[in-house]
Amino acid sequence: MASASCLSLLVLVAMASAAWAQLSPTFYLASCPSALFIIQTAVQAAVNSEPRMGASLVRLHFHDCFVDGCDGSVLLADTGSFVGEQGAAPNAGSIRGMNVIDSIKAQVEAVCAQTVSCADILAVAARDSVVALGGPSWPVLLGRRDSTTASKTNAENDLPPPTFDLQNLTTSFANKQLTLTDMVALSGAHTIGQSQCRFFRNRIYNEANINTAFATALKANCPQSGGDSSLAPLDTTTANAFDNAYYSNLISQKGLLHSDQALFNGGGADNTVLSFASSAATFSSAFATAMVKMGNIAPKTGTQGQIRLVCSKVNS
Ligand code: HEM
Incomplete structure (x- = not known):
């Protein structure tokens, strides 16, 4: 950095x-x-x-x-x-x-x-x-x-569910004191990882703001019925690299989830997407900043809560 x-x-x-x-x-x-x-x-x-x-x-x-x-x-x-x-x-x-x-x-x-x-x-x-x-x-x-x-x-x-549009997403993050820029930056975590078919099926079959070849390719593994848990990478270009390709994908209408493409769909987040797509350094810095903010949502400190012995269960 x-x-x-x-x-x-x-x-x-x-x-x-x-x-x-x-x-x-x-x-x-x-x-x-x-x-x-x-x-x-x-x-x-x-x-x-x-x-x-x-x-x-x-x-x-x-x-x-x-x-x-x-x-x-x-x-x-x-x-x-x-x-x-x-x-x-x-x-x-x-x-x-x-x-x-x-x-x-x-x-x-x-x-x-x-x-x-x-x-x-x-x-x-x-x-x-x-x-x-x-x-x-x-x-x-x-x-x-x-x-x-x-x-x-x-x-x-x-x-937030993947069916959310920009307004819902903005409100959901604002409820946690996170700004539109934080929300767009944090969504960039979808530069890594996978989604199950059940979360993007409606998008690839029914939405208009999607690259046709991209949608067609995804349908092979995500049929209209069945295959609910079949996986596709959230970032179609570099699935295992934490980079800014996610934003270039959105510009090409290759966002996998409805909520991904909602960030670049002619609304108030377009300019932030463009700026993160054009500068990896700008994205990296905004992502790090937003992760610190997200990591500080309502922490329990002092005598609140406990230090668990085992993470999956409360101390007995
Ligand atoms: C903006 C609203 C968001 C929505 C609607 C959303 C929704 C989803 C959905 C539906 C999946 C696929 C889950 C599955 O198929 O099992 C997913 C995966 C993922 N999400 Fe999000 N997400 C959002 C924001 C975030 C944020 C803020 C982060 C982290 C900072 C994040 C990190 C990830 C990662 C890394 C994966 C891949 C996980 C894996 O491969 O196991 N997402 N998200």
């Missing part, structure tokens, strides 16, 4: 540190100095064995933060007496990577017992995933604590 954008990121982190007084990039420096290295090593190994896992971890952090803040609530599995968020429509049969976080947590627990929260591990893993796939880096503010509850209802209400 250019030094100017590094500097502005440091300023942003300093401002964010002031706004969320208890979070700090050096939170574990004394209490668990090896935590960041353990997370980074494990994420790199996971991405080496399956590049898509980097995408899944970034999405998991997003799905954590948008539901009652970044508190690890998405990681809590359902039990006979506990209903978590994993069965909510935006997550069911779709979120991945919880096993990777569980394994990292076990490694961190082995060296620093009940010190590093699952919410923080997820925030760092998201950053390390982006870096492992060639994207920008940023200092992750730390010190979040883990929730003791989860909300399936809030997951259904607060996570």
